[in-house]
Amino acid sequence: MMNNTLVNGQPSAHISLFDRGLSYGDGLFETLRIEAAKPLLLQRHIDRLCAGLICLKIPFNQMFIDVLRAEIEQLCKGQKQAFLKLIITRGAGGRGYRAAEDLEPNRILMIAAAADYPQRWYQQGCELYLCRTRLGLNPLLAGIKHLNRLEQVLARSEWQDQYPEGLVCDIEDRLIEGTMSNLFLIRGQQLLTPLLNQCGVAGVVRSVIIDSAQRHAVEVVQRALSIEDLFQADGVFITNTGFGVLPVRGCDGRTIPLSPMIQAASQWLAEARRCES
Amino acid sequence: MMNNTLVNGQPSAHISLFDRGLSYGDGLFETLRIEAAKPLLLQRHIDRLCAGLICLKIPFNQMFIDVLRAEIEQLCKGQKQAFLKLIITRGAGGRGYRAAEDLEPNRILMIAAAADYPQRWYQQGCELYLCRTRLGLNPLLAGIKHLNRLEQVLARSEWQDQYPEGLVCDIEDRLIEGTMSNLFLIRGQQLLTPLLNQCGVAGVVRSVIIDSAQRHAVEVVQRALSIEDLFQADGVFITNTGFGVLPVRGCDGRTIPLSPMIQAASQWLAEARRCES
Numbered sequence: 001m002m003n004n005t006l007v008n009g010q011p012s013a014h015i016s017l018f019d020r021g022l023s024y025g026d027g028l029f030e031t032l033r034i035e036a037a038k039p040l041l042l043q044r045h046i047d048r049l050c051a052g053l054i055c056l057k058i059p060f061n062q063m064f065i066d067v068l069r070a071e072i073e074q075l076c077k078g079q080k081q082a083f084l085k086l087i088i089t090r091g092a093g094g095r096g097y098r099a100a101e102d103l104e105p106n107r108i109l110m111i112a113a114a115a116d117y118p119q120r121w122y123q124q125g126c127e128l129y130l131c132r133t134r135l136g137l138n139p140l141l142a143g144i145k146h147l148n149r150l151e152q153v154l155a156r157s158e159w160q161d162q163y164p165e166g167l168v169c170d171i172e173d174r175l176i177e178g179t180m181s182n183l184f185l186i187r188g189q190q191l192l193t194p195l196l197n198q199c200g201v202a203g204v205v206r207s208v209i210i211d212s213a214q215r216h217a218v219e220v221v222q223r224a225l226s227i228e229d230l231f232q233a234d235g236v237f238i239t240n241t242g243f244g245v246l247p248v249r250g251c252d253g254r255t256i257p258l259s260p261m262i263q264a265a266s267q268w269l270a271e272a273r274r275c276e277s
Numbered sequence: 278m279m280n281n282t283l284v285n286g287q288p289s290a291h292i293s294l295f296d297r298g299l300s301y302g303d304g305l306f307e308t309l310r311i312e313a314a315k316p317l318l319l320q321r322h323i324d325r326l327c328a329g330l331i332c333l334k335i336p337f338n339q340m341f342i343d344v345l346r347a348e349i350e351q352l353c354k355g356q357k358q359a360f361l362k363l364i365i366t367r368g369a370g371g372r373g374y375r376a377a378e379d380l381e382p383n384r385i386l387m388i389a390a391a392a393d394y395p396q397r398w399y400q401q402g403c404e405l406y407l408c409r410t411r412l413g414l415n416p417l418l419a420g421i422k423h424l425n426r427l428e429q430v431l432a433r434s435e436w437q438d439q440y441p442e443g444l445v446c447d448i449e450d451r452l453i454e455g456t457m458s459n460l461f462l463i464r465g466q467q468l469l470t471p472l473l474n475q476c477g478v479a480g481v482v483r484s485v486i487i488d489s490a491q492r493h494a495v496e497v498v499q500r501a502l503s504i505e506d507l508f509q510a511d512g513v514f515i516t517n518t519g520f521g522v523l524p525v526r527g528c529d530g531r532t533i534p535l536s537p538m539i540q541a542a543s544q545w546l547a548e549a550r551r552c553e554s
Contacts, residue, residue, distance in 0.1 A: 024426035025302030097433035138413025148425035
């Protein structure tokens, strides 16, 4: 049997009870998509991870990243289509919230089965749920993919399988993201996407869309958006590592038009997945 | 050797990589003080835990609580002075943020050495640090002792051992709590303590002080407090399970008077520890 998990380079399916990831959510994660044994958009995932490590003041150096890359490569071997989940925690121990100075971060890698995304979602667009759960405001941690994800768990608990995703607003009624994806609105020739300076996760596919749009001379505006903006858009799509670019045709029972620009965004992503290392 | 950890009733020092406590901080914790093999203020800890389980929609029943009590009792045996840390997670697995319907919560119990609190802290009062880290606003999760504790980790990382505790404000400049304790100000014959409806943890010793004050006809006002309120107080103390009631004689280089009412609060706690089950 192929080994599907690595903890600090060793096959293991367990971690110490004293790991700070468990105690405090003191760490970060990434979910990578693997195609033909290759992790897609790896450099972007590494970049976001490093931004998170810096934000959380988890010490690391180039060797740490090199070892991580080698472990990712090792675990991807022979995987045709899969997800790789990567968790970095600050390490095990310390006295209460205070971490010891010499903690070694723990590296946890897990392979998961690729998810199935129905073709009709892409062809006809999908209907989204509108979550009642509101995101809190936390400028300190906004944007990074840390392990403190209770809000997402509660938002995702509001519906079953009838919707592929739900949209969440913050406590000041700004539309922020999906529970596990980012949101783009099309207005004329512009792309609008929520500013993530108070809450939200700045996704890797989101960064691909923003960079590609700029290369294709499509203006992207990051600003506060409302539910009204959503229903006034000429088109809407959501993005994440798993489903890529997903067209939205409705939310909360209201219809949203489909726009040809969604197809362009899909192609930008396909190109980045093919060409970026 | 005495066994110091239990996972679902079995001696173990590890947990599955797929536990949602690690993945998302999807759970709760309690830290109990043990004296002469007895967990102090146990019912209050259980009550707060249950409030948290309800808030996070983690299903439980009376049998779950009974089993937990039995495990706590088992682990306390022979412990003269110690801490018992209890973690409840939603369980292992699910698909992303979505938990399976039939998940079984995991019960993790760990004994830790009792901490040493210098007598001079109690006799002379202690000097507190004022944290630069600000707490975000999250009404949904305010008050409960969940596992999403990155803010506390970052706040606690600001100083070393020169202060026993640091005070934290929220992003709107309200004074909320210590990184691991609650805050009380004395003003005349009143006690003031921050309202914890936007952020903060409602501590067990905090609840003892509030209940005891009412029994002793001392008015307790829960409201928004500022740094100015701190320095205008006639006395200040902080509370937690470990150090109990700790007098404060200064913060951020400024002096705070010591008040005889602090001694009264200490006695209320001693009485509750002695008399409550």
